[in-house]
Amino acid sequence: MRRWALAISFSITVTSGAPARAQSPEGPSLAVAEALFQQGRELLEQERHAEACPKLAESQRLDPKLGTLLNLALCHENTGKTATAWAEYTSAASLARDKEQKEREDFARERAAALRKKLVYVVLRMEAPPAGVAMKLDDKRIDVAALNVPLPIDPGKHTVTVMAPGKRPWSGEVLVPAQPGEIPVEIPALEDAPPEPPPQPSKPEPPPTPLPQTPLPEAKRPAQTGPRASSVLMVAGFGGAAAALMVGASTGIAALAKASEILPNCNGSSCPGQAGSLATANTLANVSNIGFGVAVLGLGVGIAGVALAPRREDAPRPAVSVTPLLGPGVIGLRGAF
Template sequence: MRPSRARHAGAWLALLSGMCLTSPLRAQPTPSDKALAEGLFQDGKKLMDEGKLQEACPKLAESQRVDPTVGTLLNLAVCHEKEGKTASAWAEFKEASALAASAGQQDRAQFAAKRGSELEARLTRLVLEVAQPAPGMAITLNGKDLSATAATGSGIPVDPGTATVEARAPGKQPWSQQVTLDPGPSTARVTIPPLADVAAPEPSRAAPPAPPRPAPPARPEAPQPEGAGSPMRTLGFVAGGVGLAGIGVGAVFGVLTVQKAGDVEEGCSGNFRCSRADVEANESARTTAMVSNIAVGAGLLCLGAGVAMVLLSRSPEKTVAGERVWVAPSVASDGGRVVLGGQW
């Protein structure tokens, strides 16, 4: 093997070992770890002998992770080789050979080296080419990070099957492609195209403000009769009604007064002394006369006030220029009166 090929093989061996195994820099396994690893190893060996490789290989891999040993690693490599994962098995045989040699286990070292050499001739390789490298580009193979410089232009040992290649870079759109890898010896090539720039976000455009809604047309008010709704006009009619009622009451009491006065005059005529009944009738006549005067006076006063309020509550626009109306009610001991005047 030439030096350059040896360097590439060593790089891919380290990469595949990192994918399949844990780092050697780990804490020493505890007795419980060793017991667990032994149980997993026994189960994995039994399943592999039964041909159940998809169940056997994960158990052997977990046993190697919990308590790494050369023997478990060799069995895991054999399991992966039977499963068809030639690249994984090749990397595990190479690592097992080196570990066995450092531990003085020459038989195991030679066995692992021979099996690794046989598998190397049957490896499936993937060659990645980058059409236009981008700053900060990251390449992954089946989710595992690859160095863009080391990955391009060299045949990467891969397990046969379907592989996913992805490329990302700051400010670029991600790219990915799936490739089918046939069992080796074979070589597949994938070219990573120039990554497209990420489209700059368009500035947000604020929606134009909605035009103001036109005000609803004012509804025309229904015409009202002159003076309708005026409090003064309403009070004027009320006062007038009260005044008329008062005048009516005064008239009734006035009639009673006249009747009682006539009875008194008839009882006392021709006599120098009036009877007690005539005296009481005279007093009653005086009372009814007073009530009549008060009622008539108050009625006239209310009627005059009512007429004044009705006249004064007329609309200004209906008032003729120079027109002037007044009402002057008055009350006296002998009755009440209302004076109505004006200028036209």
């Protein structure tokens, strides 16, 4: 149905024979707009204007139509929003003229002229507005060119907000009465905004937490006798063996020499008058035996030291040999380790 059903009290004929809306790819939105319009009209007829206005406004947003705009203007007029209704009637008159709808144009112009006498204006004033200034009247942005210009406004409470780069924003409330007239609003010079604090240095990121590492078990090495212990064994063993061998050899030679002196004076197993010489020879023989025994023991200790000495695994093991030395003026051991 064409949206042109206004209140009968205005003596406007309802045109019901107008062509229906053409469906389009926006069919669902058009259907919603039509439903909202119909419900808004019903609420208008019941004089429930506060409920009707939001439905008509949403219908007009979804599908702008001249008939919806006229009904919305009527609704706003009845709720006391004179400036809004005046602007809607004025727009509707221009649309009706473009569509050559004389009856609607005359009605819209008549209502706009009647409301113009009831309008209240707000005049925003500001000396030397700063560069980049921006203003808002309620939630609507207005340009700086609107300063010192009477602006139609609906009665009631309104908020003016002014902002500019580097300035503190200013905001003030304006209470607009229903009586026609002008209300000046003086906007003070905006205060400088405090300087922004310098950027805080970014905290260094903590180093990444190292992953726990399980130490590798050390390979067990066989206990080794230190080089000093093996050296002591070799020096003590072979040195002691050499010394004991010399003692054993010298005392043995002395015992043999003593025995050769006693034997000519002996008759069989009896040696009269040679008791002292026999005791001396026996003592020397015993010392010689002990010396040779100690030499054998020292030789064993020295060989043990060679066996315990640390060596590389790949180094050839030297052969151990010990050879006694006996000669004119020489008594000792010769060894290879």
